[in-house]
Amino acid sequence: MIVRTDAVVLKSMRFRDTSKIVTFYTRRFGKVAAVAKGARETKSKFGAALEPMTEVHLVLYKKAQRDLQLVSQCDIVKPFKNIHAGMERMQTALSVLELLHQLTHDEEENPAVYALLTETLEAIDQADRNFQNYLYAFELRFSALFGFRPVFEHCFVCGRGVADENPRIMFRIDRGGLLCSRCADRRIGDRWAGISTSIGSPTARILQRLLTARLDSLSALAYGGPVWNEVDETLRSYLRYHFEGWRPLKSAEVFRAMTADGH
Numbered sequence: 001m002i003v004r005t006d007a008v009v010l011k012s013m014r015f016r017d018t019s020k021i022v023t024f025y026t027r028r029f030g031k032v033a034a035v036a037k038g039a040r041e042t043k044s045k046f047g048a049a050l051e052p053m054t055e056v057h058l059v060l061y062k063k064a065q066r067d068l069q070l071v072s073q074c075d076i077v078k079p080f081k082n083i084h085a086g087m088e089r090m091q092t093a094l095s096v097l098e099l100l101h102q103l104t105h106d107e108e109e110n111p112a113v114y115a116l117l118t119e120t121l122e123a124i125d126q127a128d129r130n131f132q133n134y135l136y137a138f139e140l141r142f143s144a145l146f147g148f149r150p151v152f153e154h155c156f157v158c159g160r161g162v163a164d165e166n167p168r169i170m171f172r173i174d175r176g177g178l179l180c181s182r183c184a185d186r187r188i189g190d191r192w193a194g195i196s197t198s199i200g201s202p203t204a205r206i207l208q209r210l211l212t213a214r215l216d217s218l219s220a221l222a223y224g225g226p227v228w229n230e231v232d233e234t235l236r237s238y239l240r241y242h243f244e245g246w247r248p249l250k251s252a253e254v255f256r257a258m259t260a261d262g263h
């Protein structure tokens with residue numbers, strides 16, 4: 001069957017002498033791997049359309065009982081030129097793609113994830129600084145789409161605001177919620193013994209903005225090293241707990257090493 005869908009190229013690897021195996025995240029079918037025959041020949045009809053971090057219009061020969069589909073045609077919709085031109089932008093976008101690749105299964109359709117992916121790439125393409133915010137925002141919003149939307153504004157037991165709490169607030173990783181000092185003191189949280197960490201109230205505010213603010217505003221969201229470390233650690237613990245397939249991102253390790261000096 002011939003099918004058409006928009007897609008983002010997640011990764012691309014050599015296959016046999018002249019071909020490639022390309023993994024796409026598609027709007028209609030979720031993650032799909034396909035062979036692009038002749039894609040490594042100099043006069044390939046695919047041109048640059050099979051490069052990772054490119055949004056394309058894809059035509060596939062698709063069979064239900066087959067792991068590897070066949071690319072018939074692939075045309076660039078958005079090349080995300082700025083992403084490809086800047087090292088930090090590229091590292092951020094590669095981290096987003098790597099995360100999506102590891103946390104999704106083949107052919108599980110999820111148009112909301114596709115929309116989040118393309119909006120995130122668009123925002124990274126347009127951003128001029130604080131690129132890591134886009135990976136964090138993607139991690140939080142991706143979790144929300146799979147039913148693990150964390151709450152950073154109020155205590156998940158009593159609903160009391162936690163903005164003035166200090167110095168530390170308990171964050172229950174398993175529940176995805178903060179515990180105010182009163183509930184933590186009364187050990188109410190023990191009823192659901194589980195994994196927790198503690199974060200400062202500035203970190204809670206930043207996490208809330210990363211979760212809910214307009215993506216194009218995140219380039220202006222700046223914060224210091226201690227908060228950055230807490231955001232980073234909290235999200236790693238959160239994803240590790242809620243997603244079985246989670247592994248430390250290779251591209252994020254590179255990114256962390258690159259940005260460590262700046263924080």
Ligand SMILES: [Zn+2]
Binds near residue numbers: 157180182183
């Ligand atoms: Zn409470």
